[in-house]
Amino acid sequence: MSYGGSGSSGGRGERRVEYGRTYVVRPKGRHLATIVWLHGLGDNGASWSQLLDNLPLPNIKWICPTAPTRPVAAFGGFPCTAWFDVEETSLDGRDDIEGLDASAAHVANLLSSEPSDVRLGIGGFSMGAATALHSAACYAHGRFTNGIVYPITLSAVIGLSGWLPCSRTLRSKIESSPIAQRKAAALPILLSHGRADEVVTYRNGERSFEFLRSSGFQYLNFKAYNGLGHYTIPEEMDDVCKWLSSRLGLDRSRG
Numbered sequence: 001m002s003y004g005g006s007g008s009s010g011g012r013g014e015r016r017v018e019y020g021r022t023y024v025v026r027p028k029g030r031h032l033a034t035i036v037w038l039h040g041l042g043d044n045g046a047s048w049s050q051l052l053d054n055l056p057l058p059n060i061k062w063i064c065p066t067a068p069t070r071p072v073a074a075f076g077g078f079p080c081t082a083w084f085d086v087e088e089t090s091l092d093g094r095d096d097i098e099g100l101d102a103s104a105a106h107v108a109n110l111l112s113s114e115p116s117d118v119r120l121g122i123g124g125f126s127m128g129a130a131t132a133l134h135s136a137a138c139y140a141h142g143r144f145t146n147g148i149v150y151p152i153t154l155s156a157v158i159g160l161s162g163w164l165p166c167s168r169t170l171r172s173k174i175e176s177s178p179i180a181q182r183k184a185a186a187l188p189i190l191l192s193h194g195r196a197d198e199v200v201t202y203r204n205g206e207r208s209f210e211f212l213r214s215s216g217f218q219y220l221n222f223k224a225y226n227g228l229g230h231y232t233i234p235e236e237m238d239d240v241c242k243w244l245s246s247r248l249g250l251d252r253s254r255g
Helices: 045-053 099-111 128-142 166-176 177-188 200-212 234-247
Strands: 003-004 022-025 034-039 060-064 069-074 077-083 118-126 156-161 189-194 220-225
Touching: 022 045, 034 099, 034 128, 045 060, 045 128, 069 156, 099 118, 099 128, 099 166, 118 128, 128 156, 128 166, 128 177, 128 200, 156 234, 166 200, 177 234, 189 200, 200 220, 220 234
Parallel strands: 034 060, 034 118, 118 156, 156 189, 189 220
Antiparallel strands: 003 022, 022 060, 069 077
């Protein structure tokens, strides 16, 4: 495992945010895919990098950045690590579009220097899952919400215990061009959610799946886990490994 420095984003007239430390888990075999994994609210990249390092996926390089520390409305303005500001962890809350775009751009920048023959993906938990799904929407649309071109090609997106931001405008964005419709239809997305989740309710996970499907994302898998709260379990991560191996062709590789 190696460690990167912090980064920053924000141009003239935009909020400038400082990202924390990035943790990198190097592939133990031939490098076939790179996935940025995004932690949840108040967490950091270190905790997930340790879990991902132990998965039986030797051909994947994992990049685990740490979100900026910022005031969060859900906590009464108390600062903590967050990919964007949030009032409520649901599809019905206010969307911090500027914060979402900034974090999606940070993730795309982390992936932009990967080798051209390596497949790229984004995954995350809770707020990290929301950021991953926003990235999926930007990739399909071809642009961030602010109009800047989305610069990379995604091959897989994973959202655990999360929700879909900007759901009310997604369908019109995807239907705006045949290219967006084709990209949305071909992008593999895995959503997983616990039925006992008390932070991001199971219904929000279901609704996210429904919004994605009705907006043209056809390559969807949704997995529910009885009794699972707002955390992950080995069974869920085993399913993630199987899904990634299948979707990225890792089960056909050796070494």
